[in-house]
Amino acid sequence: MTDAALPEPMLAPAQADRGDHEVIYRHTRVVRITHWINVVCILLLLMSGLQIFNAHPRLYWGQKGDESDHAFLSMLAYPTGEDTFRGETRIGDLKFNTTGLFGATVHENRGLPWWATLPGERNLATGRRWHFFMAWIFAINGLVYLVSNAVNGHFKRDLALSRGEVAPRALWRDILDHIRLKHPTGEAAKRYNTLQKLAYLSIVFIILPLMVLTGLTMSPGFDAFAPWLLTLFGGRQSARSIHFICANLIVLFIIVHVVEVFIAGVFNEIGSMITGRYRVKLGDHG
Numbered sequence: 708m709t710d711a712a713l714p715e716p717m718l719a720p721a722q723a724d725r726g727d728h729e730v731i732y733r734h735t736r737v738v739r740i741t742h743w744i745n746v747v748c749i750l751l752l753l754m755s756g757l758q759i760f761n762a763h764p765r766l767y768w769g770q771k772g773d774e775s776d777h778a779f780l781s782m783l784a785y786p787t788g789e790d791t792f793r794g795e796t797r798i799g800d801l802k803f804n805t806t807g808l809f810g811a812t813v814h815e816n817r818g819l820p821w822w823a824t825l826p827g828e829r830n831l832a833t834g835r836r837w838h839f840f841m842a843w844i845f846a847i848n849g850l851v852y853l854v855s856n857a858v859n860g861h862f863k864r865d866l867a868l869s870r871g872e873v874a875p876r877a878l879w880r881d882i883l884d885h886i887r888l889k890h891p892t893g894e895a896a897k898r899y900n901t902l903q904k905l906a907y908l909s910i911v912f913i914i915l916p917l918m919v920l921t922g923l924t925m926s927p928g929f930d931a932f933a934p935w936l937l938t939l940f941g942g943r944q945s946a947r948s949i950h951f952i953c954a955n956l957i958v959l960f961i962i963v964h965v966v967e968v969f970i971a972g973v974f975n976e977i978g979s980m981i982t983g984r985y986r987v988k989l990g991d992h993g
């Protein structure tokens with residue numbers, strides 16, 4: 708794609724740099740602050756959520772769950788001695804020995820190990836308190852991000868996909884560039900690439916809102932106020948399963964996101980999310 712076909716770059720150039728680089732102003736203050744608050748919220752929500760999951764490490768579809776065999780995912784513990792266990796994870800009819808990770812550490816019957824949960828020891832009440840407190844901060848922070856960026860034009864300018872970008876040939880080229888770890892320079896490096904936009908759009912407008920909605924569906928108090936949520940998600944157990952699956956998709960997003968940050972240049976990338984200033988290598992690879 709030629710530069711003429713590309714949308715306007717993210718933000719105004721900050722200053723010219725010496726040599727073969729220029730410095731641009733890439734992220735506004737509101738994006739930077741809400742991003743890092745979000746990182747803390749997601750980490751604490753995930754770990755406290757896994758503490759809640761451990762209280763009943765089985766997932767079901769529909770309105771009701773029980774101890775019987777209709778869970779589509781379960782992490783179970785079987786005694787193998789006086790105080791030893793074998794952990795077994797079941798997905799549908801498939802069974803995996805996951806001792807030490809899921810189902811049971813050798814000496815303890817628990818869905819996920821201590822390092823994945825908040826608090827580390829088994830304590831559902833404290834986990835729930837953390838989860839519901841952080842959910843408020845997460846939701847308010849998310850609203851600030853959504854409203855301010857809708858008003859200041861960030862979504863339209865930097866995240867919206869143009870028709871040219873989603874054309875199969877352009878998309879394929881972007882995928883190949885990613886596989887070859889080929890990173891854009893010059894004008895193209897000043898904006899998010901197509902796969903990056905797709906990932907951010909899905910996380911911001913699909914996965915994170917789904918977390919809020921399915922989380923609210925699990926709250927009996929909120930169901931009294933909005934009973935249509937239970938109908939929308941097909942019951943409380945379905946909402947819980949979607950909440951859990953989306954939490955896993957968030958983990959997957961974070962792994963790819965952080966790997967990309969390292970590949971693209973960890974100091975420049977993280978520095979830009981802290982100060983807003985980003986060094987772009989001059990060149991013409993678009």
Ligand code: HEM
Pocket residue numbers: 749752753755756757759760761763835838842843845846918919921922923925926947950951954957
């Ligand atoms: C406003 C946002 C959120 C709300 C209102 C919310 C609400 C809830 C509720 C009500 C539960 C079930 C609590 C219980 O049964 O005692 C839950 C569980 C859980 N949450 Fe959230 N949550 C939110 C965001 C998140 C986020 C962002 C993550 C992950 C990154 C997350 C991960 C989990 C996990 C893994 C569970 C355990 C699933 C289960 O076994 O029930 N939650 N959440």
Ligand code: HEM
Pocket residue numbers: 733738742745746749865899907910911957960961964965968976977979980
């Ligand atoms: C330690 C973990 C994380 C690091 C180091 C990190 C780093 C970054 C960096 C450097 C950027 C700017 C990319 C660029 O300019 O090309 C960015 C953008 C972004 N990150 Fe993260 N991130 C982390 C965790 C997360 C999490 C947990 C989420 C959400 C679940 C997230 C969502 C986003 C989004 C949506 C953007 C685009 C923001 C916008 O322009 O509106 N990040 N991240």
